[in-house]
Amino acid sequence: MVLKIIIVAILAFLAYILLFKKSREKEISSKKNEKxxxxxxxxxxxxxxxxxxxxxxxNGKFYCSKECLENKEG
Ligand SMILES: [Zn+2]
Structure with missing residues (x-):
């Protein structure tokens, strides 16, 4: 049946898109972390x-050293 072949092809295509998208998202998020x-x-x-x-x-602030952290104002 031609219809069956078309359905299988569409499902395979969707699975490929989903997998590709996931791997792309992983790549992007790992690059973000590096940044x-x-x-x-x-x-x-x-x-x-x-x-x-x-x-x-x-407290969400970045200090260059322990001394600066202890000498913080406010
Ligand atoms: Zn400092």
């Missing part, structure tokens, strides 16, 4: 720029 860790942020205490990778995070 976040490389981003430069300003230390609120000494105004020095540090990468998020090396910064100390406290």
């Amino acid at each position: 976040i860790t490389d981003e430069m942020v300003e230390c609120p205490t000494c105004k020095t720029y540090v990468s998020q990778k090396e910064a100390i995070i406290s």
